[in-house]
Amino acid sequence: MRNIKLVMQYDGTHYHGWQVQPGTATIQSVLQERIATITGEEISSIAAGRTDAGVHALAQVAAFKTTSRLSCDTLKNALNALLPGDIRITAASDADLSFHPRYDAKGKVYFYIVANMQVLSPFLHNYAWRVPQPLDLQSMCSAANFMHGTHDFTSFRASGCGAKTPIKTIFHSTIERLDSLEFMTAGLSGNFLKLRIEGDGFLRHMVRNIAGTIVEIGKGKISPDMIEKLFIAKDRRLAGPTAPARGLFLERVNYT
Amino acid sequence: MRNIKLVMQYDGTHYHGWQVQPGTATIQSVLQERIATITGEEISSIAAGRTDAGVHALAQVAAFKTTSRLSCDTLKNALNALLPGDIRITAASDADLSFHPRYDAKGKVYFYIVANMQVLSPFLHNYAWRVPQPLDLQSMCSAANFMHGTHDFTSFRASGCGAKTPIKTIFHSTIERLDSLEFMTAGLSGNFLKLRIEGDGFLRHMVRNIAGTIVEIGKGKISPDMIEKLFIAKDRRLAGPTAPARGLFLERVNYT
Numbered sequence: 237m238r239n240i241k242l243v244m245q246y247d248g249t250h251y252h253g254w255q256v257q258p259g260t261a262t263i264q265s266v267l268q269e270r271i272a273t274i275t276g277e278e279i280s281s282i283a284a285g286r287t288d289a290g291v292h293a294l295a296q297v298a299a300f301k302t303t304s305r306l307s308c309d310t311l312k313n314a315l316n317a318l319l320p321g322d323i324r325i326t327a328a329s330d331a332d333l334s335f336h337p338r339y340d341a342k343g344k345v346y347f348y349i350v351a352n353m354q355v356l357s358p359f360l361h362n363y364a365w366r367v368p369q370p371l372d373l374q375s376m377c378s379a380a381n382f383m384h385g386t387h388d389f390t391s392f393r394a395s396g397c398g399a400k401t402p403i404k405t406i407f408h409s410t411i412e413r414l415d416s417l418e419f420m421t422a423g424l425s426g427n428f429l430k431l432r433i434e435g436d437g438f439l440r441h442m443v444r445n446i447a448g449t450i451v452e453i454g455k456g457k458i459s460p461d462m463i464e465k466l467f468i469a470k471d472r473r474l475a476g477p478t479a480p481a482r483g484l485f486l487e488r489v490n491y492t
Numbered sequence: 493m494r495n496i497k498l499v500m501q502y503d504g505t506h507y508h509g510w511q512v513q514p515g516t517a518t519i520q521s522v523l524q525e526r527i528a529t530i531t532g533e534e535i536s537s538i539a540a541g542r543t544d545a546g547v548h549a550l551a552q553v554a555a556f557k558t559t560s561r562l563s564c565d566t567l568k569n570a571l572n573a574l575l576p577g578d579i580r581i582t583a584a585s586d587a588d589l590s591f592h593p594r595y596d597a598k599g600k601v602y603f604y605i606v607a608n609m610q611v612l613s614p615f616l617h618n619y620a621w622r623v624p625q626p627l628d629l630q631s632m633c634s635a636a637n638f639m640h641g642t643h644d645f646t647s648f649r650a651s652g653c654g655a656k657t658p659i660k661t662i663f664h665s666t667i668e669r670l671d672s673l674e675f676m677t678a679g680l681s682g683n684f685l686k687l688r689i690e691g692d693g694f695l696r697h698m699v700r701n702i703a704g705t706i707v708e709i710g711k712g713k714i715s716p717d718m719i720e721k722l723f724i725a726k727d728r729r730l731a732g733p734t735a736p737a738r739g740l741f742l743e744r745v746n747y748t
Contacts, residue, residue: 361577
């Protein structure tokens with residue numbers, strides 16, 4: 237028996253998230269079908285982060301057990317030949333049989349793209365949240381700074397979140413203005429803001445709730461130090477709205 | 493009566509090209525439906541370039557006649573509110589009643605994106621042609637140079653092309669390597685090559701046939717000076733294959 241570790245990129249637009257759901261296309265179901273075609277085995281796969289519908293990934297980590305003797309390179313190339321173009325395998329390797337993509341993860345990096353513009357490029361409408369109002373970058377950076385450290389994220393937690401504890405540690409939290417994205421930004425005015433956040437774990441909708449709150453701060457509706465009050469209040473109703481899924485990307489999963 | 497000039501961006505992936513075709517979604521049909529909703533008038537629109545299915549635009553120019561008294565800004569905003577996110581209006585203005593987007597155009601700029609990589613980003617699979625083989629950039633630039641000037645483009649013309657003459661003048665023809673496209677290229681190796689070509693007019697499939705031929709030259713299958721021979725031979729069978737529509741963008745239409 238082997239345990240194959242995959243690194244995947246996907247555009248989540250046309251999928252109902254990672255996890256298998258009867259009657260709908262999900263990343264996991266499409267992946268498992270293609271693996272079955274190649275290996276002849278009905279396998280079940282595990283991912284580091286069970287991304288929601290519409291959420292994207294640049295380096296999702298998944299694993300599956302197989303008795304196939306195909307080389308990792310052959311598996312990777314066969315999968316890329318069979319998978320639709322919006323799901324790509326960037327690496328395949330043999331992992332320890334005990335490797336578990338989710339339990340073994342030491343941390344994850346997500347980023348969220350806000351398009352601060354009147355007209356959003358037709359090439360980016362599935363990859364960014366358009367916010368046409370003026371945004372104060374300095375307040376937003378200041379709010380992002382308040383995220384650092386270990387906090388109770390109950391105010392940023394979706395109802396139905398199954399995590400054991402709302403206490404999470406944020407290692408990095410930054411906002412940067414993105415330069416031109418070539419043809420995706422040609423002829424349009426405005427900025428892209430990229431909120432990047434690295435932590436030891438994330439609650440359901442946590443990054444989207446943080447993004448929604450930081451945009452409210454950018455609009456001047458909430459002051460940046462409200463973040464500290466939200467950690468203490470533990471009340472989802474006091475934070476900003478949940479930013480749409482389409483702007484969210486799982487960037488990396490760290491195992492060391 | 494007014495003649496409204498629109499500048500449009502669109503992602504052509506989900507449309508059967510510009511032109512109205514019964515039973516399918518086209519850019520023109522979607523635009524005209526939304527204009528009818530706003531003005532209450534059944535109008536017909538004209539575009540500078542009748543892009544094929546899957547071809548994109550950064551600044552397509554269209555025009556339509558209306559008796560509506562709505563301001564151009566109101567028209568633009570109402571259209572952007574009603575149109576799907578893959579079609580955007582970047583400008584609307586009153587033009588001379590005699591203005592015709594196609595007949596009045598003095599020239600057009602197209603570009604074509606080749607992804608020279610093993611694995612193409614899932615975010616770009618509708619916007620580039622993946623060519624995994626090594627490509628010699630110098631030969632390709634040299635081939636692009638041969639395009640300059642006035643030539644008979646019969647060897648690059650699709651069957652069924654209705655243009656009166658195959659003689660066209662190319663003002664600029666360049667190939668550049670694109671820098672990183674932010675999250676679209678993160679974690680992937682390889683280059684994007686952008687073939688950009690400006691001319692007084694283009695035949696059916698001309699840019700895609702030029703792109704297909706220049707890629708053959710990049711692979712070393714044809715020598716760059718074959719371009720000159722193709723102008724003389726006037727034989728479509730001697731040039732390279734037609735590059736796929738998804739890599740092609742109408743960048744600009746010039747009226748002066």
